Amino acid sequence: MNTKQPLWTKDFILICLVNLMTFTSFYFLLPTLPVFVVDALHGNESNVGFIIGVLTITAVIVRPISGYMLDTMGRKKILLIALVAFAVTVLAYNLVYSLLALFALRALHGFSWGFTSTGAGTIASDIIPRSRRGEGMGFYGLTNTLAMAVGPILSLFLLSRYGFNTLFTSGFLVAAIGLVSALGLTSPEINLNKEKRKLDLGDFIEPRVLSLSATMFFVAVTYGGIVSFITLYANELAVGNAGIYFLAYAISLLFVRPYAGKIFDKRGPVQVMAVGFGSLALAFVLLFMASGVVLFIISAVVMGIGFGIIQPTNMAMAINRVEPFRRGAANGTMMSAFDLGIGVGSIMLGLLSSKFGMSYMYLICGFIVIIPAAIFYLKDAKSSGAQPE
Numbered sequence: 001m002n003t004k005q006p007l008w009t010k011d012f013i014l015i016c017l018v019n020l021m022t023f024t025s026f027y028f029l030l031p032t033l034p035v036f037v038v039d040a041l042h043g044n045e046s047n048v049g050f051i052i053g054v055l056t057i058t059a060v061i062v063r064p065i066s067g068y069m070l071d072t073m074g075r076k077k078i079l080l081i082a083l084v085a086f087a088v089t090v091l092a093y094n095l096v097y098s099l100l101a102l103f104a105l106r107a108l109h110g111f112s113w114g115f116t117s118t119g120a121g122t123i124a125s126d127i128i129p130r131s132r133r134g135e136g137m138g139f140y141g142l143t144n145t146l147a148m149a150v151g152p153i154l155s156l157f158l159l160s161r162y163g164f165n166t167l168f169t170s171g172f173l174v175a176a177i178g179l180v181s182a183l184g185l186t187s188p189e190i191n192l193n194k195e196k197r198k199l200d201l202g203d204f205i206e207p208r209v210l211s212l213s214a215t216m217f218f219v220a221v222t223y224g225g226i227v228s229f230i231t232l233y234a235n236e237l238a239v240g241n242a243g244i245y246f247l248a249y250a251i252s253l254l255f256v257r258p259y260a261g262k263i264f265d266k267r268g269p270v271q272v273m274a275v276g277f278g279s280l281a282l283a284f285v286l287l288f289m290a291s292g293v294v295l296f297i298i299s300a301v302v303m304g305i306g307f308g309i310i311q312p313t314n315m316a317m318a319i320n321r322v323e324p325f326r327r328g329a330a331n332g333t334m335m336s337a338f339d340l341g342i343g344v345g346s347i348m349l350g351l352l353s354s355k356f357g358m359s360y361m362y363l364i365c366g367f368i369v370i371i372p373a374a375i376f377y378l379k380d381a382k383s384s385g386a387q388p389e
Helices: 010-029 033-040 045-073 075-095 099-127 130-162 164-183 207-236 243-267 270-289 293-320 324-356 358-368 370-380
Strands: none
Touching: 010 075, 010 099, 010 130, 010 164, 033 045, 033 099, 045 075, 045 099, 045 324, 075 099, 075 164, 099 130, 099 293, 099 324, 130 164, 130 243, 130 293, 207 243, 207 270, 207 293, 207 324, 207 358, 207 370, 243 270, 243 293, 270 293, 270 358, 270 370, 293 324, 324 358, 358 370
């Protein structure tokens, strides 16, 4: 008789808590750092762009390195070191009094963030049973969603009431809770790849997930249009609070991620990913058509359905495709593609917006979704059964 493998073990709960705390600390700075640059350091919008962007660049650079180290030096050890560095970096924002110092600190923050997020995701993939990997990655991804909903709201409240020092110190304390949670992990032992030989690119980039990474890259390009411009678009549509988009998006993700993961585990990716790509394209068309708050919110809900299906399904397929001692490299490759896509998308879509306007920029995003859908169905949809263990 087949017994359903347990998902909600002590280690799975702890790694979800680690991810929730680190992402919440990370999201503390997304809405508040531009204010810090302009009000406290007397910078301008150009300074904001560079200071926000340097973290993404350093995270892209470091993720393949972190994946290699996770696969060769041990999961928990690398994660704990990264969490210490991450927490200390957040606390160090209290010591910043110049734009140059902030730029340097953001680069360090990006390195620790790349190691932390890749390490936590790799340990999660070790803990989740193979038969429930889609479902487990869906629930794990919900911690990102909760952090995205809670972090900005809490950080803006702390900033308005108590100022920057309390904000940065609170971000440090939240990250420290994640560190303490990680100390309790007793994740499964993985036979690490300790073979002594000359390093090559394949040690840092996992070739077997490159097509899935290409899908993630183009999906992230469109997401760059959301994170960079949705607030400005809300103002253009006379929507009172742009935060309502992210709230509706997060609520949608909460319901979709676990359900989509269960469908993937039982039926494979072909049908569920079709719904994901279709929803993503529709969400951008709805933004193009929006003239007020109704379609604006509906777009957020549909966007949550699309991302709630595509991201965890793609990640689960990548993990299924490699041996346990290559999961770090696979995670690093996938997450680097996603980060790079957001950075490229922000720049490219900004140029399109300045030329055609934001509504047409979002319409173009709807057509861009065709690219990752084509890559997926031509290359990956029928090869999802390869599951080395």
